[in-house]
Amino acid sequence: MEGAFQASGLPVEGQVTSVGTLEELPAALSAGLVVLGDEGGVVEEAVARCRELHSRRFIPRTHLVVLTARSEEEQEALIRAGADECMPMQGGGWRRRVASFLRRLEAGGVGDATPRAPVSQRIPPESALRALLASTTSDLGHDFFRTLVTHLATSFRVTCALVGELQPERDSLRTLAFWLNGRFEDNVTYRLQGTPCHNAVLSSLCHYPDDVATRFPEDAMLLDLGMRGYLGAALKSSRGDAIGVLAILHGEPLDMGALDRALLEALAARAGAELERIRAQEALERARDFLRNTLDAVPDPLFVADRAHRFVAVNRAFCGFMRRSAEQLLGSSYHDFLPAHEADLGWRLDEQAFTSGQPIEREETLTGLNGATRTLVTKRATFTETPGQPFLVVTIRDITDHRRLETQLRLADRMVSVGTMAAGVAHEINNPLAYVCSNLAFLGDLLARGPVPAESLPELREVVAETEEGIGRVRAIVQDLKAFARSDEERFGPVDVHQVLEGALRLVRNELAYRARLVRALEGVPTVRGNEGRLGQVMVNLLVNAVQAFSKNDMDENRIRLATRCDGPDWVVVEVEDNGPGMAQEVLERIFDPFFTTKPVGVGTGLGLAICHSIVHSMGGQIEVRSRLGHGSVFRVVLPVYRGEDAVLPVLKARVEQEVPRRRLLLIDDEPAVGTSVRRLLQGVHEVHAVQDAREALSLLSSGEQYDAILCDVVMPGMSGVDFLRELEQREPLMARRTGLMSGGTFSTQAREFVAARSSDLLEKPFEPERLRTFVERLLA
Structure with a gap:
């Protein structure tokens, strides 16, 4: 094949280089025909050799031919690997192929088969300076580099001008703008080692007036492009590190004076500043994207506000929470979207965080844009930018469902406790019911015999007194159960600790009566801020746990001590102590964890103490425990003293009997016996008409x-x-204002809210005659 090539009579002189392996070839192939002989075998090996040759050549100045006898399908694989054409092994047509190749080179303006015309003299440096300076002030970004190399090549009348940036490994250069023979070429990346650009990076300025390709034989691009002169300057960062190269190359000798070199250095400095600015801007955009993605990854609503309380950054969750886009929110404030009172509250809390510099966590209630009320926990923290400008970060967590579930768990725990105490409650109710029923039977028999003799009246009075006392005991148990189980979870006010303890003791009396001895050490204490039902739940849980701590019934040994005292002017302490077996340290560390229990399956749920902990903390107090194995346990509840309105209960004045006009009263109750009893109690004062249906x-x-x-x-x-x-209220508003409601138990939330909104009180059953008369008199007033 080599002989046929030499005998073809080529139109230009050329050199033929023949090698046996790819390892003998340079890293970059020179311009010309590249011929690969394929002797057959595994097609993948031929494809790999073809691909390797393709990676080493400069495509515009090379033509890759594969001599092969393979099938058309395998030849297609070689073409896809980089070959320009495949031909039979014997070759042929070399003269025609070389002529075509030369014509392609000449059309591109880079052929070196014909002599070049002498290069005209460059324009004066002063004119070049004015043109170049004008070009560097018009554009920014990557367009700046294209404008720069265009004017640079035109002003100095050179073949090529390029600007490139060092890659992170600093061993290669990627062109940002590449001007060659009057047009832009595609940007390329090439290794720096063995190139004049490498020397420019090392020495800041590098000038080779002639024979630059000879000086750098490893730089195939110089040889391919026929470059002879080179002038390059390093682009520097603000710290003085080389970050790129600005260079001009020419196909003729390139004689440059001191002014030319200074001009290129000045332009390189400008290009370096622009490259650094672009990198900083890209880094800023990456940081901004990273921050945006980080904020959007936070599932809770989050925003950042400036000192003027304007939103300067928001995440996707906050946009969804506010039902506004980021564009609508940025630059605005609370007052643009929230009701005035809620916006004012948010502003005050933000201002508090700005002023104090301390993180603030708070539970708030927010009325949403759809009118729904949500319970939120907000956390606020400040940070300061370098110039001293403070900003505020606020996160929002919606705990509405959590609070609802927490309430359900507390109620469920109450019901579990009620179930545990059911036998004791039944015992407490059945005892007085036994003699109440007996006394009523005795009274019935006595009245059935006719007139009651005078000597029986003292005994009758005693029977009636015992019956009233028994009914009072039943009523107290029922009231305790109602206070324990009712769901007015969020009402806080003055609570009498001793009254709560007495109610809790009545509920657990049967549990306590035969297992342990109760010791009271109750000091006089003020009312505390809390909720009677929820505090009763805490005390019942602590008492039941204390009773269940004893492994056997022993009234002489088992002891439970119940104590109250003040701890300074602001706190009331309640202690429940038992002399049971105590607890190990590992149990103490988890005692308030939900679902942790040491009781057998079916006896405990593990929720009681966790709920007690939550309840006490919601009242602003603390609950603690001390215990050692073999030395019993002490649960200590610390509650804040009530500081609201005057908590002292007013003293009831003695009732003064006076004449009142007889009035007509309508009683509506589906229990006929209630109507009868009310009529009996009021018949001496008022006329009572009872019906069992509201429609009637x-x-x-x-x-x-x-x-x-x-x-x-x-x-x-x-x-x-x-x-x-x-x-x-629709038919007779005046009559509605003289209508009172009464109830014997729990009713719906809507009904409770309706009753609470009215000015009149609710008469709770069972009621004593005095309470009934007072209630009716208030209606008639």
Whole structure:
């Protein structure tokens, strides 16, 4: 093949280099035809050799031919690997192929087959300086580099001008703008080692007037492009580190004076500053994107505000929370979106964080844009930028569902406790019921015999007194159960600790009566801030746990001590102590963890103490425990003294009997016995008309019946007391204001809110005669 090539009579002189392996070739191939002989075998090996040759050549100035006898399918694989064409092994047509190749080189303006015309004289340096300075002030970004090399090549009238940046490994250069023979070429990346640009990086300025390709034989691009002269300057960062190269190259000798070199250095400095600015801007954009992605990855709503309380950064969750886009939120404040009172509260809390510099965590209630009320926990923290400008970071966590679940767990724990105490409660109720029933039977028998003799009256009075005392005991147990189980979770006010303890003791009396001896050490203490039902739940749990700590019933040995005292002017301490087996350290460390229990399966849920901990903390107090194995345990509850309105209960004045006009009263209750009992209690003062249906009462009023006041039960079949009162407010508003409600137990939340919104009180069953008369008198007033 080499002989045929030499005998073809080429139109230009050329050199033929023949090697046996790819390892003998230089890293970059010179311009010309590249011929690969393929002797067959595994096609993948031929494809690999073809791909390697393709990676070493400069495509515009080379033509890769593969001599092969392979099938068309395998030849296609070689073409895809980089070959320009495949031909039979014997070759041929070399003269025609070389002529075509030369014509392609000449069309590109870079051929070296024909002599070049002499290069005209460059324009004066002063004119070049003015043109170049004008070009460097018009554009920014990567367009700046394209403008720079265009004017640089034109002003100095050179073949090539380029600007490139060092890659992170600093062993290669990637061109940012590459101007060659009057047009832009695609940007390329090439290794610096063995190139004049490498010397420019090392020495800041590098000038080779002629024979630069000879000086750097490893730089194939110099030879391919036919470059002879080179002038290059390093681009420097603000710290003085080389970050790139600005160079001009020429196909003729390049004689440059001191002014030319100074001009190139000045332009390189300008290009270095622009490259550094671009890198800084890209780094800033990456940091901004990173920050945005980081904020958006936070599942809770989050925003950053400046000192003027304007949003300067928001995450995706906050946009969803506010139902606004980031563009709408940025630059705005609370007052642009929230009700005035909530916006003012947020502003005050932000200002507090700015002023104090301390983190603030707070639970708040927010009315959303759809009118729904949500419970939120907000956390605020400040930070300061370098110039001293403070900013505020606020995170928001919606705990509405958590609070709802927490309430359900507390109620569930109460029901578990009620179940545990059921036997004791039944015992406490059945005892007085036994003699109440017996006394009523005795009274019935006595009255059935006829007139009661005078000598039996003292015994009758004693029977009635015992019956009233028994009913009072039953009523107290029921009231304790209602206070324990009711769900007015969020009401806080003055609570009498001793009253709560007495109610809790009545509920656990049966648990306590036969297992341990109770010792009281109760000092006089003020009312505390809390919730009676929730505090009762805490005390019942602590008492039940103390009782269950004893492994056997032993009234002489087992002891539970209940103590109250003040701890300074602001705190009240309640202690529940037992002399049981105590607890190990590993148990103490987890005693308040949810679902942790040392009780057998079916006896404990592990929620009791965790809920106690939550309840006490919600009241602003603390709960602690001390215990050692073999030395019992002490649970200590510390609660804040109530500092609201005057917590001292008013002293009841003695009732003064006076004549009152007889009035007509309508009683609505589905229990006929209630109507009968009320009529008996009021018959000496008022006329009572009782009905069992609210609709019947409305019919009576519509027919013209006149009443001075109405008593109505809340819970009734058909029309409830609340529905009756709403209807009455539409028909007879004046009569509705003289209507009172009564109830014997828990009713719906909507009904409770309706009752709470009215000015009149609720008469709770069972009621004593005095409470009933006072309630009716208030309605009639």
